[in-house]
């Protein structure tokens with residue numbers, strides 16, 4: 166049974182001067198525990214898809230169902246990590262991280278320990294009492310990631326979560342997030358510009374077209390690669406051929422534009 | 424090679440020095456101002472009957488404070504100003520919040536607010552006095568009126584300028600509109616609120632002094648008008664000096680509140 170379904174979803178941004186069609190007829194579905202990546206040129210509507218699934222915007226056409234219920238009515242916890250970190254500058258790190266539980270009136274006292282531990286795991290030790298302005302871009306991004314994870318969502322929407330990180334940290338965090346998601350059997354959608362990251366982390370990769378955004382092609386990641394953690398996945402013999410295929414696909418779309 | 428600590432120390436020293444220089448200049452200007460005034464008055468560069476002099480003001484103030492008459496005027500004005508300031512500021516914040524809560528209501532109200540804002544509030548003085556009686560109630564109402572509309576406008580537009588992505592983050596956690604307000608919109612407008620506080624200090628003084636001109640019963644505004652009528656310009660100047668001092672103190676207090684808020688608002 167599918168967990169999340171997008172059924173002929175289109176989205177327009179309206180303004181008084183006209184409209185932009187950001188998405189055109191997007192249909193796909195995810196099973197529970199599945200990990201899907203979205204790849205595509207800038208402006209093809211990846212962030213738009215995530216915002217719709219997160220229930221922040223309503224699509225202008227089509228249906229989005231979560232466990233067969235309309236997404237707007239579903240009370241299921243969704244964790245959305247936006248493209249920019251949007252940490253609240255007037256809250257310190259620990260209060261930022263515990264924002265989700267606070268909104269749900271969950272006791273944050275017990276979660277504090279977990280939060281500090283999780284911060285440590287992403288390589289941020291002893292930052293809990295600092296304020297976001299004193300952190301670097303990569304550090305802030307990791308805080309935003311922890312903020313999303315601690316909320317314990319059933320489905321995770323990650324919009325370029327590792328884009329501001331150095332390569333080493335990025336690989337480590339890919340491992341950590343991959344492990345967490347597998348262990349807790351979470352469903353996730355990852356937006357990325359990094360083909361390697363998409364292959365290493367996901368079960369399926371959706372390559373998108375721009376103007377308007379639509380799904381161009383779907384790549385299944387071979388089971389052998391999936392079984393490896395992201396770092397080792399990159400060394401698997403089947404990794405490179407898939408990488409090349411996706412590269413070609415994206416490259417040909419670049420070519421179309423000219 | 425200097426050590427890190429030494430570099431930091433010299434940075435601190437530099438800062439202290441800069442602060443001192445600024446302070447010295449500030450004092451210098453103040454003293455020069457009063458000295459020049461005194462000299463100009465004594466040498467008849469300016470008419471001492473019209474512009475008085477610091478020494479006359481000083482003696483006059485001492486006398487009036489000694490017999491207690493000044494203190495009652497001063498406390499009345501201060502009371503009215505502080506109340507007008509508080510009600511105007513809180514009222515403005517409340518109104519802005521109301522407008523923010525009902526988007527359509529705010530759109531409907533927009534032209535009326537613009538007109539109210541453009542209107543010189545002190546021109547309403549006579550009507551207010553007729554409505555509320557010639558007492559401190561009218562004067563407080565003036566202090567309130569002068570600041571409330573502009574506060575509403577400033578804070579409402581600050582609410583609307585808050586980056587919607589903060590609310591997006593909260594909504595993704597399933598926050599209600601009220602929670603978005605509490606966690607994102609309100610704290611993000613804190614800086615605007617604080618700057619509004621400072622502006623309102625000045626505005627409520629305008630409202631209250633004009634109110635006292637009109638009601639003409641007691642208070643520093645009344646003393647100015649009275650001194651003007653009996654040609655006692657030393658009294659006028661004394662009142663002005665007192666107003667300047669009180670306004671400055673009030674401004675400093677607001678600054679203290681600001682510092683406290685910044686520390687504790689988190």
Ligand SMILES: Nc1ncnc2c1ncn2[C@@H]1O[C@H](COP(=O)(O)OP(=O)(O)OP(=O)(O)O)[C@@H](O)[C@H]1O
Pocket residue numbers: 178179185186187206207208209210211212213214248
């Ligand atoms: N708030 C908005 N108002 C109007 N148009 C918008 C808005 N947000 C996005 N768009 C338009 O919708 C299209 C898709 O935007 P979206 O942010 O989803 O792209 P994206 O795939 O996430 O791009 P990137 O990889 O650069 O993040 C773009 O053409 C963009 O101009």
Ligand SMILES: [Mg+2]
Pocket residue numbers: 211212213248324
């Ligand atoms: Mg995007």
